[in-house]
Amino acid sequence: MRAAWLAIGTMVAVGCGGGGEQAASGGGETATQTAVAPLGTGTISGIVMFTGTPPANPPIDMREEPHCAAMYGGNPTDPVVMVKDGHLANVFVRVTGGLPAGPYPKPAKDPEIDQQGCLYHPRVLGVMTGQALQIHNSDSLLHNIKAVPTTNRGFNVSQPRAGMTREHVFTAPEIMVPFECNVHGWMKAYVGVVDHPYFAVSGENGAFTIGGLPPGTYRLEAWHEKYGTKTVEVTIGADGQGSVTFTYAAS
Amino acid sequence: MSRRRVGVALLALAWSVSLAVLGPLQAQDLTRGKAVYDRWCAGCHGETGAGDGEAMTYMLPRPRDFRRAVYQVRTTATGGLPTDADLMRVVDEGMPGTTMPGWRTRLSEAERRDVVAHIKSFSRFFEGENPTPLAFGKAPRLTAEGLVEGERWYRELECFKCHGDAGRGDGPSAPTLTDDWNQPIRAADLTRGWNFNGGASVEQIYRRLRTGLDGTPMPSFSDAVEGEILTEEQLWRVAQWVHSLSPERPPVREVIRAPRLDGALPSGPEDSAWAAIPPAWVPLVGQIVIKPRWFAPRVDGLWVRAAHDGQTLAVLVAWSDPSRSPDATWQEWIDGVAGAMTDADGPVPTTQGPDRLHVQVPLRPPEGLERPYFLGGDPRRPTYQWQWTSAPDAVREGRGTGLGAFTASATTTVQHAAVFADGEWRVQFARALAPADTAAAPAFPVGEAVPMAFYAADGSDGEDERRGAVSAWYAIYLDVPTPPRVYVAPVLAVLVTAGLGGLVVVRAQRRARST
Numbered sequence: 001m002r003a004a005w006l007a008i009g010t011m012v013a014v015g016c017g018g019g020g021e022q023a024a025s026g027g028g029e030t031a032t033q034t035a036v037a038p039l040g041t042g043t044i045s046g047i048v049m050f051t052g053t054p055p056a057n058p059p060i061d062m063r064e065e066p067h068c069a070a071m072y073g074g075n076p077t078d079p080v081v082m083v084k085d086g087h088l089a090n091v092f093v094r095v096t097g098g099l100p101a102g103p104y105p106k107p108a109k110d111p112e113i114d115q116q117g118c119l120y121h122p123r124v125l126g127v128m129t130g131q132a133l134q135i136h137n138s139d140s141l142l143h144n145i146k147a148v149p150t151t152n153r154g155f156n157v158s159q160p161r162a163g164m165t166r167e168h169v170f171t172a173p174e175i176m177v178p179f180e181c182n183v184h185g186w187m188k189a190y191v192g193v194v195d196h197p198y199f200a201v202s203g204e205n206g207a208f209t210i211g212g213l214p215p216g217t218y219r220l221e222a223w224h225e226k227y228g229t230k231t232v233e234v235t236i237g238a239d240g241q242g243s244v245t246f247t248y249a250a251s
Numbered sequence: 252m253s254r255r256r257v258g259v260a261l262l263a264l265a266w267s268v269s270l271a272v273l274g275p276l277q278a279q280d281l282t283r284g285k286a287v288y289d290r291w292c293a294g295c296h297g298e299t300g301a302g303d304g305e306a307m308t309y310m311l312p313r314p315r316d317f318r319r320a321v322y323q324v325r326t327t328a329t330g331g332l333p334t335d336a337d338l339m340r341v342v343d344e345g346m347p348g349t350t351m352p353g354w355r356t357r358l359s360e361a362e363r364r365d366v367v368a369h370i371k372s373f374s375r376f377f378e379g380e381n382p383t384p385l386a387f388g389k390a391p392r393l394t395a396e397g398l399v400e401g402e403r404w405y406r407e408l409e410c411f412k413c414h415g416d417a418g419r420g421d422g423p424s425a426p427t428l429t430d431d432w433n434q435p436i437r438a439a440d441l442t443r444g445w446n447f448n449g450g451a452s453v454e455q456i457y458r459r460l461r462t463g464l465d466g467t468p469m470p471s472f473s474d475a476v477e478g479e480i481l482t483e484e485q486l487w488r489v490a491q492w493v494h495s496l497s498p499e500r501p502p503v504r505e506v507i508r509a510p511r512l513d514g515a516l517p518s519g520p521e522d523s524a525w526a527a528i529p530p531a532w533v534p535l536v537g538q539i540v541i542k543p544r545w546f547a548p549r550v551d552g553l554w555v556r557a558a559h560d561g562q563t564l565a566v567l568v569a570w571s572d573p574s575r576s577p578d579a580t581w582q583e584w585i586d587g588v589a590g591a592m593t594d595a596d597g598p599v600p601t602t603q604g605p606d607r608l609h610v611q612v613p614l615r616p617p618e619g620l621e622r623p624y625f626l627g628g629d630p631r632r633p634t635y636q637w638q639w640t641s642a643p644d645a646v647r648e649g650r651g652t653g654l655g656a657f658t659a660s661a662t663t664t665v666q667h668a669a670v671f672a673d674g675e676w677r678v679q680f681a682r683a684l685a686p687a688d689t690a691a692a693p694a695f696p697v698g699e700a701v702p703m704a705f706y707a708a709d710g711s712d713g714e715d716e717r718r719g720a721v722s723a724w725y726a727i728y729l730d731v732p733t734p735p736r737v738y739v740a741p742v743l744a745v746l747v748t749a750g751l752g753g754l755v756v757v758r759a760q761r762r763a764r765s766t
Contacts, residue, residue, distance in 0.1 A: 064412075064423040064424065141409065142408065142409035142412060144468065144470035145470075146431075146468065146470065147330075148431050150319060153330045153331075153376065154321065154330055154431070154465065155329045155330035155465075155471075156329050156330075156463045156465060156467075156468070156469070156470040156471060157329055157463070157470055157471050157473075157474050158408070158463075158470035158471065158472050158474065158475065159474065159475075160407070160408045160409055160472075160475055160480060161475075161478075161480050164474065164475075164478055164480070166474055182413070182424065182427075182428055182429075182468030182470075183409070183412045183413065183424050184424070185424065185427035185428070185429075
């Protein structure tokens with residue numbers, strides 16, 4: 001039954017991207033979940049630009065946790081908009097169209113999210129359905145981690161000690177699942193759950209790469225917590241390279 | 252009939268009428284569960300289960316949106332669905348401390364089963380699922396050392412971040428808490444076990460610690476046990492310690508006894524002499540008679556103690572209030588409350604007023620059972636009041652003829668001292684038994700019951716002189732061993748939760764009939 005919901009969730013997520021224009025390349029046979037071969041060796045290299053003056057991030061009142069506050073020279077801010085030299089970080093990018101039919105290989109490494117200095121690291125991340133997200137606490141104090149999804153089931157767990165780790169598996173695609181800590185109301189993270197591994201998050205320099213794809217034309221959607229979504233098309237040529245630029249502007 | 256009785260009667264009526272007007276079930280094509288739901292639950296939970304019934308903005312917490320299948324009172328792991336037994340239990344018992352009524356005595360078992368099945372149909376998550384409860388084990392024997400251990404773990408696990416050092420819901424994170432629907436939510440006052448949503452027994456508390464209350468900030472602590480941060484037994488100790496913070500049942504007494512002390516009266520709210528005098532619990536309920544009505548009061552009751560020495564009466568009133576209003580750290584909270592209650596009887600203030608406590612007695616001795624209107628009195632039967640505010644920390648003394656209708660006397664004859672600590676106000680009043688001016692103030696006669704009633708408000712919760720909590724009439728009795736039982740226990744407390752549900756249901760039925 002859960003599988004049925006998965007299927008519906010998948011249809012919604014993929015359907016909106018107009019998936020399936022490209023013929024599947026060699027994916028037809030029934031592969032086992034454990035070892036799915038990569039679909040290809042092509043890579044999309046992208047960059048997320050930001051024009052205009054980025055807004056100042058709101059200050060955080062961290063007096064409740066002097067230990068954390070001290071890590072920010074006493075002036076912690078909420079890293080909502082992270083711009084460096086005109087490049088925007090923490091943008092979640094995923095393929096929403098043009099993918100050959102699955103199954104898709106699972107990324108080799110489990111994704112991780114850490115609580116450190118009373119902030120989430122990373123603040124934005126992606127996981128593939130069925131992957132085990134590792135939720136870790138590096139702070140020597142209590143955090144609770146509350147996930148508030150709508151398509152998946154949520155949870156609310158506590159980690160009163162440094163070194164605790166919990167695994168969580170999301171079963172249905174969902175953009176984005178908010179994570180929050182209620183002990184520290186300012187702590188926010190966003191987890192993109194995708195039913196394939198073709199996603200990435202822009203780094204400090206605005207760059208991201210999505211690899212393992214065969215040549216073809218793909219639709220990509222970018223998501224930013226403040227500036228919303230943008231969609232572009234990108235083609236991976238015979239040389240296995242495709243490049244793309246997203247541009248967000250100060251509002 | 253006095254206005255007071257009309258007020259109370261309306262409430263009673265609202266509920267009893269709704270019970271009486273069972274009427275024939277409407278359309279035949281509806282399943283039974285839907286029919287029960289539409290009649291009894293939709294007024295709060297909304298026709299489509301979205302938690303958006305017409306009375307929604309009067310309530311905090313709001314009625315549950317069933318579409319996400321997020322349930323607080325479960326025996327399953329966090330994120331899990333409730334079992335049918337979990338749902339039956341919460342429908343039977345209701346959720347103390349909220350407007351969610353219990354239905355055990357109001358609906359037949361078959362109806363309750365049907366309505367539970369219907370609630371599940373609002374969410375696809377239930378399809379084909381058969382949730383399994385966690386294994387909880389058994390509580391260890393209660394011991395003194397066990398309680399010390401429990402308190403130690405309460406601090407080690409940092410429960411106080413939300414619940415406060417003494418458990419009164421005043422932790423540093425409390426003003427910022429919101430639920431899954433972005434509505435402000437209060438950290439439970441752990442000294443008020445009777446308000447726990449899932450029940451107040453040690454077993455019930457332990458279950459909530461293991462499962463969390465999904466949809467709220469209250470997390471599950473199962474990982475701490477599984478990760479061997481603490482043992483199951485130690486978590487049971489936490490539950491036992493939390494349980495020990497509340498009396499089994501608050502000792503509601505109609506009469507507040509003021510013993511005559513031979514020595515000096517207590518010198519202030521913190522005088523240990525008060526400990527020797529048993530407190531009376533005076534339950535308060537939201538002021539829902541005069542607009543703006545207030546169904547979600549912060550203060551749910553007062554601990555009242557009194558004593559006299561033949562010359563002076565001293566009254567000590569203590570109550571939980573997580574904020575010393577106004578308090579900048581609670582601004583986010585009051586903004587949230589104002590946002591949640593937008594449509595209810597006009598806007599809720601977003602400027603924090605002071606905390607308030609009003610103590611009233613009839614200005615003139617009542618004849619027979621005729622007492623002034625319980626909401627501050629009425630022009631024919633005024634009240635004599637002490638109106639205390641936290642900012643400025645002052646008492647005004649004077650004459651009341653209704654809620655908000657108050658004339659302060661030129662001179663103040665009552666003395667007071669107020670102390671705020673660990674989420675609790677303790678305010679002591681003292682006044683001579685014989686009034687300085689017999690026209691402006693009544694005497695406190697020894698050996699006679701004097702009606703007394705209370706009003707309390709938390710300024711950081713959007714409460715003021717009308718949005719707040721009221722008591723029915725109680726009595727204070729100075730120095731006689733056998734108090735007369737003339738004053739009936741306040742029906743009000745019982746009626747209000749029911750009353751709101753009743754009002755909603757009745758209104759819904761009226762609407763249904765007129766269409």
